[in-house]
Amino acid sequence: MRGSEEMKIVLLSGGSGQRLWPMSNESRSKQFLKILPNEKNGPISMLQRVWRQLISTGLVDHSYVCASKSQQDMIFHQIGEIPFIEEPFRKDTFPAICLSVLYLLDKASVKPDEPIAVIPVDHYVDNHYFEQVAQLGNILDASSAELVLMGVLPEAPTSKFGYISVEPSESSAAYRKVNRFVEKPEQGIAKRLIREGALWNCGVFCFYGQTILDFLQNQGYPASYEVFRREFGNLPKRSFDYEVVEKAKSVVVYPYKGAWKDIGTWSSLCAHMDNDIAGIGTSYDCDDTHVINELGIPVVALGLQNAIVVATPDGILAADKEHSSQLKNAVAKYHGRPMFEERRWGTYRVLDYQKLEDGTEVLTKCIELFSENNISYQKHFKRSEIWTIIEGTGYMALDDRIFPVSAGDVIRVYAEQWHAIRASTKLKFIEVQRGSELVEEDIVRRYLTWAEVESVCSYGVNH
Amino acid sequence: MRGSEEMKIVLLSGGSGQRLWPMSNESRSKQFLKILPNEKNGPISMLQRVWRQLISTGLVDHSYVCASKSQQDMIFHQIGEIPFIEEPFRKDTFPAICLSVLYLLDKASVKPDEPIAVIPVDHYVDNHYFEQVAQLGNILDASSAELVLMGVLPEAPTSKFGYISVEPSESSAAYRKVNRFVEKPEQGIAKRLIREGALWNCGVFCFYGQTILDFLQNQGYPASYEVFRREFGNLPKRSFDYEVVEKAKSVVVYPYKGAWKDIGTWSSLCAHMDNDIAGIGTSYDCDDTHVINELGIPVVALGLQNAIVVATPDGILAADKEHSSQLKNAVAKYHGRPMFEERRWGTYRVLDYQKLEDGTEVLTKCIELFSENNISYQKHFKRSEIWTIIEGTGYMALDDRIFPVSAGDVIRVYAEQWHAIRASTKLKFIEVQRGSELVEEDIVRRYLTWAEVESVCSYGVNH
Numbered sequence: 001m002r003g004s005e006e007m008k009i010v011l012l013s014g015g016s017g018q019r020l021w022p023m024s025n026e027s028r029s030k031q032f033l034k035i036l037p038n039e040k041n042g043p044i045s046m047l048q049r050v051w052r053q054l055i056s057t058g059l060v061d062h063s064y065v066c067a068s069k070s071q072q073d074m075i076f077h078q079i080g081e082i083p084f085i086e087e088p089f090r091k092d093t094f095p096a097i098c099l100s101v102l103y104l105l106d107k108a109s110v111k112p113d114e115p116i117a118v119i120p121v122d123h124y125v126d127n128h129y130f131e132q133v134a135q136l137g138n139i140l141d142a143s144s145a146e147l148v149l150m151g152v153l154p155e156a157p158t159s160k161f162g163y164i165s166v167e168p169s170e171s172s173a174a175y176r177k178v179n180r181f182v183e184k185p186e187q188g189i190a191k192r193l194i195r196e197g198a199l200w201n202c203g204v205f206c207f208y209g210q211t212i213l214d215f216l217q218n219q220g221y222p223a224s225y226e227v228f229r230r231e232f233g234n235l236p237k238r239s240f241d242y243e244v245v246e247k248a249k250s251v252v253v254y255p256y257k258g259a260w261k262d263i264g265t266w267s268s269l270c271a272h273m274d275n276d277i278a279g280i281g282t283s284y285d286c287d288d289t290h291v292i293n294e295l296g297i298p299v300v301a302l303g304l305q306n307a308i309v310v311a312t313p314d315g316i317l318a319a320d321k322e323h324s325s326q327l328k329n330a331v332a333k334y335h336g337r338p339m340f341e342e343r344r345w346g347t348y349r350v351l352d353y354q355k356l357e358d359g360t361e362v363l364t365k366c367i368e369l370f371s372e373n374n375i376s377y378q379k380h381f382k383r384s385e386i387w388t389i390i391e392g393t394g395y396m397a398l399d400d401r402i403f404p405v406s407a408g409d410v411i412r413v414y415a416e417q418w419h420a421i422r423a424s425t426k427l428k429f430i431e432v433q434r435g436s437e438l439v440e441e442d443i444v445r446r447y448l449t450w451a452e453v454e455s456v457c458s459y460g461v462n463h
Numbered sequence: 464m465r466g467s468e469e470m471k472i473v474l475l476s477g478g479s480g481q482r483l484w485p486m487s488n489e490s491r492s493k494q495f496l497k498i499l500p501n502e503k504n505g506p507i508s509m510l511q512r513v514w515r516q517l518i519s520t521g522l523v524d525h526s527y528v529c530a531s532k533s534q535q536d537m538i539f540h541q542i543g544e545i546p547f548i549e550e551p552f553r554k555d556t557f558p559a560i561c562l563s564v565l566y567l568l569d570k571a572s573v574k575p576d577e578p579i580a581v582i583p584v585d586h587y588v589d590n591h592y593f594e595q596v597a598q599l600g601n602i603l604d605a606s607s608a609e610l611v612l613m614g615v616l617p618e619a620p621t622s623k624f625g626y627i628s629v630e631p632s633e634s635s636a637a638y639r640k641v642n643r644f645v646e647k648p649e650q651g652i653a654k655r656l657i658r659e660g661a662l663w664n665c666g667v668f669c670f671y672g673q674t675i676l677d678f679l680q681n682q683g684y685p686a687s688y689e690v691f692r693r694e695f696g697n698l699p700k701r702s703f704d705y706e707v708v709e710k711a712k713s714v715v716v717y718p719y720k721g722a723w724k725d726i727g728t729w730s731s732l733c734a735h736m737d738n739d740i741a742g743i744g745t746s747y748d749c750d751d752t753h754v755i756n757e758l759g760i761p762v763v764a765l766g767l768q769n770a771i772v773v774a775t776p777d778g779i780l781a782a783d784k785e786h787s788s789q790l791k792n793a794v795a796k797y798h799g800r801p802m803f804e805e806r807r808w809g810t811y812r813v814l815d816y817q818k819l820e821d822g823t824e825v826l827t828k829c830i831e832l833f834s835e836n837n838i839s840y841q842k843h844f845k846r847s848e849i850w851t852i853i854e855g856t857g858y859m860a861l862d863d864r865i866f867p868v869s870a871g872d873v874i875r876v877y878a879e880q881w882h883a884i885r886a887s888t889k890l891k892f893i894e895v896q897r898g899s900e901l902v903e904e905d906i907v908r909r910y911l912t913w914a915e916v917e918s919v920c921s922y923g924v925n926h
Contacts, residue, residue, distance in 0.1 A: 021763075284793035285786055296816060298778040298797045300484070303786025304770070309779070316762040316774050318781035323748055323766025330747035334761045351814040352829055352893075353759060354853070360870070362853045364827065364893055366815055386851045386873050388895040390817070390825045407823070408897065410849050412873055430815075430827055432851040432893045434871065 007115045007137040007206075008108075009059050010085070010100040012093065013047065013067035013075065014120070019264050019324075021331045022315035023292070025338040030264060031122040032074050032342075037274045046263065047121050051079040057130040064108075065121075066100045073344040083108070088232045094243040095235040097205070098221070099228055101212040106225035112210035115140050118240075120203045124272070126258040136206035136254060139175050143252045147245060148175065148206040151199025151253040152260040157190035161262075162201040162241070164253050165193055178251040181241065199255055205240060215244055266290075266308045266317075266324040281309075288321075294340070313339030313349055345373040346423075351430075353438075363433040369394070374422035377446045377453050383435025385413040392427035396420075402457045422450050470578045470600040470669075471571075472522050473548070473563045475556065476510065476530035476538065477583070482727050482787075484794045485778035486755070488801040493727060494585040495537050495805070500737045509726065510584050514542040520593040527571075528584075529563045536807040546571070551695045557706040558698040560668070561684070562691055564675040569688035575673035578603050581703075583666045587735070589721040599669035599717065602638050606715045610708060611638065611669040614662025614716040615723040620653035625664040625704070627716050628656055641714040644704065662718055668703065678707055729753075729771045729780075729787040744772075751784075757803070776802030776812055808836040809886075814893075816901075826896040832857070837885035840909045840916050846898025848876040855890035859883075865920045885913050 013031055020030045031046045038044045044052075054060040065075055066085040075084070085103045087096055097118050104110035115137035132150065140148045151164045162183045166176040181201065182193060216223040222231050236243070245251060263269050270290040276283055279293030283301040293299040294312040301309050308324065310317045315334060319327065339350040352364040369375065369392075377397060393406040397420040398413065405411065405421070413419045415435070421427070435442075448456070476494055483493045494509040501507045507515075517523040528538055529548040538547070548566045550559055560581050567573035578600035595613065603611045614627045625646045629639040644664065645656060679686040685694050699706065708714060726732050733753040739746055742756030746764040756762040757775040764772045764781075771787065773780045778797060782790065802813040809832040817825045832838065832855075840860060856869040860883040861876065868874065868884070876882045878898070884890070898905075911919070 022760075282793060282796070285789060293779075295779075297485075297776065297802065298794075300778065300780050300790075300793050300797070301782070302780065302790060302793045303783035304767075304781060305783075307767070307781070309781045311774075311779050313760065315760045316756075316758075316772070316779055318762075318764050318767060318770070318772045320766030320768075326748060327763075327765060330745060330763050330765045331761075333745070334763070339760065351827055354829075354891075356854045356891075358854075360854070362893070364814055364829075366817075366827075384871065386849075388849045388897075390895065390897055391819045391821075391823070408847065410873060410875055428817075428819075430825075430893075430895045432853065434851075434853055 007059070007062060007117055007134070008104055008110055009054065009063040009133075010097070010104075010116060010118045011047075011050065011063060011065045011121045012096060012100075012118060012203075013065055013071055014090070014093070014096065014122075018328045018331055020266065020269065021327060021334070022312045022317055023294070023310060025314050025340075027070050027074060027338055027341050029071065029122075032071075032078060035263075035269060036124070036272060045078055046124060047075065048078050049124070050119070050121050053125075053127055053130045056127060057134050059130065059134055064100065064104070066096050074342050077342055077344055088229060091232070091235060092237045093203070093240040094238045095232060097240045097244075098212055098216060099225070099232065101209050102223070102225035102228050105209050105213070110209060112213060113208055115206055116209055117204065117206040122263070123202060124259065124261040124263050125256075129256055129258060129260070132254060132256050133204065135174075136204075139252065139254055140206050140208070143173070143175055143250075145177075145250040145252040146207065146211050146248045147251045149178065149245070149251060149253045150202050150204035151176075151255050152202050153255055153257045154190075154194050154198070154200050157187050157194055159184050159187055159190055163190065163193045163198045164201050165196065165198045166253060169197070175252040175254045178253050181246055199253055200260070201241065202256075202260055203241075205245065212244075215247075266310065266319060266327070267321040270308055270321065279311075345375060346370045359436065361433075361435060361438045363431075363438045365431045365433070367429055367431055369421065369423035369427045371423050371426050374450050374453075375420055377418055377420040377448050379416055379418045379444050380435070380442050381415055381444075382437045382442045383433050384415055385419075386432045386434075387411045387413065387421075387429045389427070389429045392423060392425040394421055394423040394425070394427045397422075397453050397457050400457045402454065402459045418446075420448075420450075420453055422453075470522070470525060470580055470597070471567055471573055472517065472526040472596075473560070473567075473579060473581045474510075474513065474526060474528045474584045475559060475563075475581060475666075476528055476534055476585075477553070477556070477559065481791045481794055483729065483732065484790060484797070485775045485780055486757070486773060488777050488803075490533050490537060490801055490804050492534065492585075495534075495541060498726075498732060499587070499735060508541055509587060510538065511541050512587070513582070513584050516588075516590055516593045519590060520597050522593065522597055527563065527567070529559050537805050539807050540805055551692060554695070554698060555700045556666070556703040557701045558695060560703045560707075561675055561679060562688070562695065564672050565679075565686070565688035565691050568672045568676070573672060575676060576671055578669055579672055580667065580669040585725070585727070586665060587722065587724040587726050588719075592719055592721060592723070595717060595719050596667065598637075599667075602715065602717055603669050603671070606636070606638055606713075608640075608713040608715040609670065609674050609711045610714045612641065612708070612714060612716040613665050613667035614639075614718050615665050616718055616720045617653075617657050617661070617663050620650050620657055622647050622650055622653055626653065626656045626661040627664050628659065628661045629716060632660070638715040638717045641716050644709055662716055663723070664704065665719075665723055666704075668708065675707075678710075729773065729782060729790070730784040733771055733784065742774075808838060809833045822899065824896075824898060824901045826894075826901045828894045828896070830892055830894055832884065832886035832890045834886050834889050837913050837916075838883055840881055840883040840911050842879055842881045842907050843898070843905050844878055844907075845900045845905045846896050847878055848882075849895045849897075850874045850876065850884075850892045852890070852892045855886060855888040857884055857886040857888070857890045860885075860916050860920050863920045865917065865922045881909075883911075883913075883916055885916075 064083045165179040222228040281291035281299040346369040348367045389409045527546045628642040685691040744754035744762035815827040
């Protein structure tokens with residue numbers, strides 16, 4: 001029998017999260033939103049909760065995260081710099097899981113006969129869920145199955161989830177043989193499935209690396225990390241369930257009894273809020289109505305029933321909770337610039353964007369650097385930037401000169417000037433960008449540490 | 464008989480307008496909101512509509528506006544620089560109307576035997592309403608009454624308005640004798656009143672100046688403009704109806720049949736909107752729901768019935784329309800800094816406000832000057848200002864020097880530096896204020912025309 005200490009864990013961090021718009025955006029998927037109650041230091045995110053649970057069950061030292069590049073800063077900021085498997089771009093779970101397995105085999109010296117468990121990071125579960133995850137390797141050994149799944153004992157015959165139908169129990173084993181999969185059945189069918197012992201599919205898979213290697217070879221997919229990554233764009237956008245699990249010959253499931261929630265809609269999220277109001281706001285003469293406000297201006301809900309009002313720098317939503325599952329369709333046309341981002345070095349918030357009559361664009365941001373952090377040495381071609389330091393102290397590198405800056409200072413960065421800034425204390429500034437095309441892509445970076453910036457620049461006096 | 468050309472008109476512009484929060488604020492009362500459909504040049508405000516109606520009935524040359532100082536810029540901006548009677552601060556209609564009458568008698572050479580008509584500016588009426596207003600002086604003459612009112616033929620037995628009960632008609636005169644006043648009666652009583660010929664009180668009064676002089680003297684109030692204005696703070700906060708009309712011996716009313724709407728709630732305002740959506744926004748799977756958005760980020764209403772969602776720089780409202788009359792109570796605690804103001808010289812919009820840990824305040828604004836306009840020559844003691852010009856050209860006066868400025872320039876104004884700016888073309892800049900107490904009161908102005916600023920400063924080169 002293998003102990004949990006040998007099993008590798010891959011945390012899948014997917015989703016661009018339109019379902020929690022305007023709080024979630026391209027870089028802030030639902031798993032990063034700090035919305036779960038926590039006794040100290042304010043609310044935590046689903047990713048942070050899962051990470052704590054992995055720590056408390058001793059699984060954390062063998063854990064990897066698979067996510068897109070755009071999520072890397074956020075993940076490192078929330079849980080630290082853990083081994084990171086980069087999805088070249090977003091596909092479904094089949095390409096992401098196979099990429100992760102090939103990474104472990106080819107890049108992390110994991111042996112093909114070591115068990116690997118894959119877990120989504122956006123589910124809200126009890127601690128003993130992870131104690132069960134820790135046993136999946138043992139069950140894989142004991143059952144001789146190709147795949148072990150986790151299955152949740154259903155609370156109600158909902159048609160929102162996928163069901164795992166199991167064969168009648170023959171032994172006292174902790175696991176059951178999987179019969180077939182039924183995706184989102186009607187309520188009547190769901191009731192019958194539950195009577196027959198079916199479980200909810202919660203997207204947890206455990207297997208040996210060899211199983212995936214064999215599968216890839218048999219199906220004609222690349223079976224090495226480098227080639228698979230290079231071919232990523234051509235891989236089918238399919239789920240691991242569809243492409244692998246349903247084709248497997250022997251699958252068992254380990255039943256879990258306890259909380260399991262997919263906090264994927266405003267309706268389910270509100271059920272976890274400590275208060276009806278988060279941020280500056282009021283609900284007056286309302287029933288079962290929640291207000292979440294990340295802006296500095298008040299939000300007032302008046303006379304609403306069963307509603308949610310959310311205001312963030314990205315937008316404003318006022319919705320009936322029952323309709324919140326349709327949000328994705330309602331906001332499909334709003335794919336704007338994210339107005340708030342958390343980065344490894346700090347955060348920024350867009351205060352204003354204007355396109356003037358002559359086509360010039362003007363973007364005003366408030367940028368906050370964490371103490372002892374810096375923005376990389378960079379330049380732009382199509383914009384100038386005016387920085388007004390409003391709080392803290394630090395050093396500015398501008399065109400090969402370094403000088404101290406502090407609250408009250410104004411720095412003018414012309415197009416094509418190399419610049420970087422390092423915070424000594426927490427440092428905030430208001431930036432006014434002005435130019436012909438204000439896009440993230442108009443940037444040339446030199447990936448230098450601050451010590452390297454210091455070595456290429458000379459210290460000057462304050463401008 | 465007197466012609467309308469002799470009658471003076473006083474437009475009462477009251478109300479701080481919490482009932483249309485967050486669109487209305489201290490300086491933007493409901494009468495200034497540009498929400499009424501208009502064939503060309505976009506929607507107009509109630510004040511602008513009333514002003515056009517006064518022009519078309521020839522009453523405009525004898526019109527005055529009575530309002531607080533904080534509304535003056537807005538009024539001049541919307542309808543031009545008309546004779547202005549300044550309320551020292553906001554009371555009710557009794558002090559405001561008497562102040563206006565004393566102003567006309569003492570400051571504008573109006574004779575005590577000339578008729579004066581008082582009209583609220585926040586009612587939506589047909590054009591022939593003003594043709595009737597023009598007749599009020601003739602009716603005052605013909606009836607020998609102390610006061611003539613306008614009364615609206617009721618459309619429904621609502622209990623929202625005051626009713627004017629009239630005596631049975633004895634003659635073919637256009638006016639009726641007033642019997643008594645019934646404020647907001649129950650529906651049953653309202654029905655009976657309507658059967659008996661009662662009219663809605665629409666707050667229009669016509670009288671000779673002498674009538675008010677006599678009343679003030681008899682009641683022991685000051686009867687000269689200067690003293691009345693000085694004593695303004697001690698005057699009772701009462702309505703003209705309560706304090707004067709109900710005490711008068713003979714009052715007649717001139718019935719008006721036509722549109723008369725008090726656009727004072729979101730529910731009544733929405734009924735006048737051309738579209739369900741104003742600004743960037745969507746309503747998805749909603750019924751009878753309106754979205755009004757003045758912000759640059761999208762507003763999405765999802766699955767709502769009979770609701771209104773309003774987003775402005777001052778705040779965000781999501782309300783059931785039926786509840787919109789309770790808005791005043793719901794927003795009572797939000798008396799913040801107005802985030803958007805229209806001034807005579809242009810507009811400003813607050814982009815961000817922060818209070819830092821050390822107590823320093825930082826306010827970021829986008830300021831727009833109309834072409835050929837300027838901000839007065841001024842200085843502050845408790846703040847510095849950084850201006851980044853983002854559009855247009857103009858001249859900056861700073862510490863007795865004048866220099867040209869244009870898009871891309873940055874100007875730093877330290878505390879205690881005299882400064883002003885004049886727009887040659889439309890001129891926009893982003894201002895970052897930083898200081899210990901960012902209040903409107905921290906300002907010393909020299910009331911100079913731009914020509915005078917030029918005469919005290921010398922021209923320099925660009926900084």
